[in-house]
Amino acid sequence: MSGPYRLGVDVGGTHTDLVLLNVADGSIEIEKVSSTPANPALGVLEGLNRFIAQGKEPATIEFFAHGTTITTNALLEGRGANVGMIITKGYRAIQEIQQQARDGNPFDYFFQRPPHLAPQSLTFEASGRFDYEGNELEPLDEDAVRLAAKALKDKGVASIAVVYLFSYMNSAHEQRTRDIIVEEWPDAHVSLSSDVLPRIREWPRMSTTLLNAYLEPVLVNYIGDLSDGLDEGGVETQQRFLMQSNGGVMPFKAAIAGAKTVHTLFSGPAAGAQAAAYLAAEDAKKGLVTLDMGGTSCDIAFIEGGTPLEVTEGEVARRRLDVPALDLTTISAGGGSIAWVDGGGLLAVGPQSAGADPGPACYGKDGENPTVTDADIACGFLNPHYFLGGVQSLDVDASLKALEKKVGKPLGMTALEAAAGIRRIVDMRMADEVRVFGAKRGVDPQEFTLLPFGGAGAVHAAPVAEELAMARILVPPRPGAFSALGLLCTDVVHDYIRSELRPLEQVPPDHAEEIFRELEDRGRTELKSEGMNPAAAVFAREFDMRYTGQGYELRVSLEGIGSAEGLDDTALSEARGRFDGIHARIHGHAAKEKPVEIVSYRVRVRVAVQKYEPAVEANFLETPSPAEARKGTRDVWFTSNASTETAIWDRSSLPAGSVLLGPAIVEQFDSTIVVPAGWAAHVDGYMNLILTREV
C-alpha cells in the first residue's frame, strides 16, 4: 500500500534514525543514515530521499516529527549567537555570583565559572523597578533601553536577553523594552525573561533566558533550512513538529516564534521515554524504568502511573535551565566508557569514553583502553561477527589484550576477571543510580518493569534488574530505533508558568482562577498562531506549593479539583491536602499544621495528535516452534571462573509466543539481549521480548 505515511526522525550524535509509518496498514520501515553535524538537516533529507528512492511519494507524508539535539550540541560546542543583555540597573552581580556555590570539584581553588553568555561588556542597565507584588517603584528608563538597543546592534550581537527583577509579577517593563528594541532594530531576536520563564528566583530565570537568547537564532535558522528542504523534497504537509524536553512536540511555527528554544535542550532522551510510556502503556501504568544505554552514557527515566516523571529544574553544560523536562538522569556508563585503575588502586569505569574514534579496543582502530563493550565481548555476550548486524566486525583479542594490560596486570587479575569486574561495577552503578533516583522521588522500582533500549541496554538489563530485585524486563522490537518511533507517539504540549509567592490563606480563589485563565488564554492564542485548533486543547492546572519557609516547591495537580465556575475555597483546601500527601510520599512526613504557600501557577496545554498504534501480531501461535531461530551456541562467561555453553537465537526469526529459558542470548540487527540463567524470555503479541524471573 502507498501510504499515507507519517515520518519520525531522530538525529543522534553518530546516526540519524528514521521511522516511516504506513498509516493504512500500520507497518513500519526504518532507515539509518550517518548524521551530518555541520548541518543536521542534510542527514534528515538524505534519509527522506532514501524512502523516496524506494518509491514513497513525499506528498503522501502527512505528518513529520523531528527530534534533534541541535541546540544541545550548539551549546556544548559554543556555537550559539552573540548575546547582549539588558538588566535592571544596579544588579550586575547576579550574573557573576549565580548561585554563589561552586559546582564541580570543591577542592579546586582555581575554580572558574563557564564564560558568561552575555559578557558584562554586552550587558546594559536600565532603571525601572517593581516590588514583589508587581507595583511599580520606579518607571522604566526608556532612553537607556533605546541607547542599549542601538549599542548592542552596533556591537554585532544577534540576540538580546531582557531580564528585569520581578518581571514575573509585572512584565510591563520587559514588554516595553522589546517594543523599543524592535523599533530600533526590527530583526533582533529578543528573549524576555517574562516570556521564557516567568518564575521567581532571578538567577535561574536569567540563566534560562540567556540560554534561550543564545540558541534561538541557531534553532530558527535550522528549522528554516529543514523546512525549505522538506518543501523542495516534495513534502507538502505543514504538520511539522519538533520534540521538546517535556516529552511533547511543538509545531515548527512555535519554534520559530521564539521564547521556546530552551524547551528543546533535553529533548534528545525525551522521545525514548515517551515511546516507553506510550508503547508499553500497560506496563507504564504499573511503572517502568527505562535504561537507554548508548556509546558514552546511560539515560535513566521513570514512568509511573502511565506518565514519565518530570522535573522543572535542570542543568546542561554547567548552565542552569529551569523548564519542565522529563526527569532523566544520565550516568557515564555506556559501551564506550573506559575502565581504568584510579589513584587509590581501585577499578573504576568512566567518565571518560572512547567515543566512536578510536572507540573500544575491539574496534581495531588502535584504541588501547578497555571499555565496557570490550568487557562484554571478552565475556562472550556480544557476537564479534554480528555487531550492527555484521556491518562491523570486532576483534576479541584486542579486547583481551587491553583488559589484561590496563586493568588485569595492575590489579593482579586475569583479563576475564577484569572484564567481569568492569561489568559488575557498571551494572551496580546503574542499579544504584536507579535506586537513588527513585528514592529521591518517592518511587520504589521493585515492582516496576525495566525497559532497556539503545544498543547496549539489553546486554546489561538483567543484572541491573537483579540488583534492584526487579523481576520483569521488556525489550521492545527495535531497541535501536525506539527514540525515533517515540516521535510518532506524542501530543503537542505547551507549558506555561507564572510565579506569585503568597501564603495560601492570602490567596482568594478567584485570584488564582484569574491567573490560570490568563495562562490558558495565552495558550489558546499561541495555538491559534501555530495553526493548531485551540478548541481541541486540553488544559491541566498545577500549583507549585511548599510549606512556609521551605526553599523548594512540589507540583500539585489540580486535576478534578474545582467546578466549571472555577476555583473556590474548597478547591484550594483540597489542593493543600494533596500537597501534604505528595510531601509525605516524597519526604516521608507531612506537616499538616504548618501554613502552605503557593509559589507558582502552571498550565499545561495538550492537543492530541494522531499516533502510531502498534498492531498485535496476527499469527500468534499457542505452541510456536522457535527452533529455526536458533543460530548455535557460544561459550559465555557469566562469571569469571567458568563459562557456560549458551544458546544463541536470532530475534527476527522468533515467532510470537516463543519461550526461551536462560542462559540464552538473542541477537538482532541493532542490539543483543542477554537472558541469564534463572530468567525466561517470551515473545508477546507486540513482538516485545519479555524477560521474567521468580523472586
Next chain:
Amino acid sequence: MKLDPVTIQILKNKVASLVDEMHYHFYRSGYSTIIRESRDFSCVILDRGGRLIVPPPMFFHAPFYKHFVDRTVELYGEDGLKDGDVVVSNHPYEAGVPHVSDMAFIAPIFADGKLIGFSGSCAHKADIGGMNPGSTSANSTEIFHEGLVLPPVKISAEGIYDKDLERLILTNSRQPELVRGDVRAQIAATEMGVTRMQDHCESFGIDTVIDAFEAILKSAADEMQAAISALPDGKTSADGYMDDDGVEMDKGVYFSVTIIKKGDDITFDFSKSQAQAKGPINLRPSMVEACVFYSLIGCLGHDMQFNDGMRDVVKFVYAPRTITNAESPAPVSSYQKANLRLTDVILEALATFNPARAIAGSGSSGSLSINWHEGGKPGHNSLQYEILGSAYGGGNGNDGCNATATHLSNLHVTPVEIIESEYPCRITEFDMVPDSGGAGEYRGGVAFRRRYEVLQDCTVVRRYDRYKYPPPGSEGGQAGGASKFVIKAGTPDEKLTPAAGKFDLDTGDVFYLESAGGGGYGDPAARDPCRLQHDIDQGYVTAEAAKEIYGG
C-alpha cells in the same frame, strides 16, 4: 581477608549514593532558610571508629564526626550503644562540631548485633538560644552565650524518641517550629543511613562491609601518602592576621603554621598561633584538620579522595589554649572566618612545596542575619539569615573567580526575589565593585556590593572579616579590596563599621556590605595586555586603575 578491588569500588559507590540520598531527603524536607537555600548541612557514613568513608558536599564538616564518635564511645562505652539509638550534640568541645548552632546526630549501625559503623548528620539550626536571635554571634565571650549546649546525649534510645529532650531543646529556641522540623528531618535522614547500611550488610556480608571500609580508608591514605612523599623535603612557615575577634576590636588575630616535610612524613605545627581569643573565632582541632585536609587536596591534586584515611599520614602539633586548639568555654560562633583565614595561611606555606598551585589570599565568607522587630511579613518568618561569599585570590596561572563562595565555604546565595517576597526589606543594589580584585599578573576575583533598605525596625548581625587586613597578594601581587559594612547609608549618620557587629536599625534605614576582593598573584606589570583590556571592557578594572597600577 583481602577484598577484591571490584567489591571495594562497588561498596564505595553504594555509600556515596546513600550519602547523596540522605542529603536529598534532608534538604528537601528541612524547613529553615539555612537548610533550604544555603544547604548548610552534611550527612555521612562512618566506620566503627567514627572515620568518614566518603565526604559530604560540605566536606569541612567531615573531620569533626570522629571526635563526636570518640567522645560518645568514651561516655557510653561501646556496650552502651544499642540498635535504634540516636545521639545528639552541638558541643564544640565535646563533639567537635563547628559551633553551637550546628546540631549533629549520630546513630550506631548494628548488623547481627555487631557494631559496624555510624550514620551521622550535622545541620545549622535557625536558633538554639543564646544572646542573639539566630544564636550566631560576633561578640560572645563564652560558648554559653551562643546557645543551649548539648553534650553527646541520646535523643532516641533503642528506637524510643525522647520527647522530653526535644521539648527541652525547643524551649531554648526562639524558633521552635523551625528547629522541630529540622531536627525531625535530620533524624529521619540519619536513620535512613542506618537502615540502608544494614541492607548492605545483609547483601554483602558484615565482614565484607567492614573490610571494604578499611580498604577505602587505606586507599585514600595511600594516595595522600604518595602525593606527600613526592614533595621536596623542607620546612616553611607562613602567618597572617584576621581583623579582630569581635570583642577586642583594636587587636588583630594571629595565625601561624610551620610545615615540616621529611621523607614520608609531613607535620603541620600551629603552636606559634596566638592564645585563644576572647571573641568567638576560636578553632578546635576538628576545624584545623578540615583546613589542612582541604588545603592538601587542593594543592596536591584535587581529584584525590577525601576521607579519614588521610589522618594516618598527616601529623598535627598544637600548643594548649591557642586559637587553633582552644579550650572550653572559649566562644566559637564565628569560626568559619577563622577557618578561611587559616586556610589562606596554610596554602601560602604549602605553595613552597608545590608552586604550580600557589594562590593569593581569598575573601572569606560571612553571614548576615536580620531580626525583624515587628515579626516580619505576615505568614513568613521573622528571622532573615543569609550567607554571603566573596572572591578567590589570583593563583599561579589563574585569575581568581569573581563573586563566589570560597575554599571551605560553598553555600548558596538567597535570591533577591525570595528575600523581598518573604521579608520587609528591599535589596536596592547588587553590583560588582570595580578594582576590588587585587592587581597582579593574575588578578584577584572581583567583589560585590549588596545594599538593603529595611522596611521595619530590626537588629542586624553581620559576621565577617577582611576590612583591616584585606586578602593579601602573593609574589608581587596586590591585596584585594577590603570589605565594608556601612550603616545609615546616605544620611549624615552614615558609618563604616567593623566587619562584624550587631546594629539596631530603624524603618527606612539603608545599609550596604561589600565583600572583600581576592588578592593578586604576581607583578601587575606582567599582566597580559589582552587580559587587562578585557578586564576594563567588563568593568572589573577601571581605566584609571589600569593606568596607575598596571601601567597599561
